[in-house]
Amino acid sequence: QQQVKQSPQSLIVQKGGISIINCAYENTAFDYFPWYQQFPGKGPALLIAIRPDVSEKKEGRFTISFNKSAKQFSLHIMDSQPGDSATYFCAAIEGSGGGADGLTFGKGTHLIIQP
């Protein structure tokens, strides 16, 4: 059972445009939702994270929008740059002790920013 569903699988955006990646989850006990960026041959790196008590969090060009009732959250990359080309993963975890101690990841979105 895939607990975090991510879409699209791949995305091509023009330089300067907005990249949007969506995730949906099933486990209502999840209460921490990070996004990771991964370049080829490297491990994932934490970009930004949100907890369900807020609907939006912004850090620089990266924004997470969170909809608790719909069990969905999304990553927006504003003014997308070629250096943003990478694979992006959403993830989730239960913070209060239930479930596994590790993050549950989506399958990833391969983002290409065209110059």
Add this chain to the structure above:
Amino acid sequence: GAGVSQSPRYKVAKRGQDVALRCDPISGHVSLFWYQQALGQGPEFLTYFQNEAQLDKSGLPSDRFFAERPEGSVSTLKIQRTQQEDSAVYLCASSLGGGRSHPGYTFGSGTRLTVV
């Protein structure tokens, strides 16, 4: 060191061979995690250590997989009698906090295991 270090970077094993993968976490980090990342997929949780205690091994796919962190720093993931389905990148991550106190979750670059 400044980051999480994993060795070897690449490992080719013949089916049935035992392998050992090493992780050096960031100095002082309490929590250590192992993940398995198949080609084109997201990482999947394998096991979690808090200092030397293995608190969660629910993600280990079979009893051929074994992990240890005897002194609360370096960790080794051992896979016995490797099978082709074990081919993947094995990622190690560490964090300063214990339990689920994210963020601060730093991944290494992984070990790419290919079983032939």
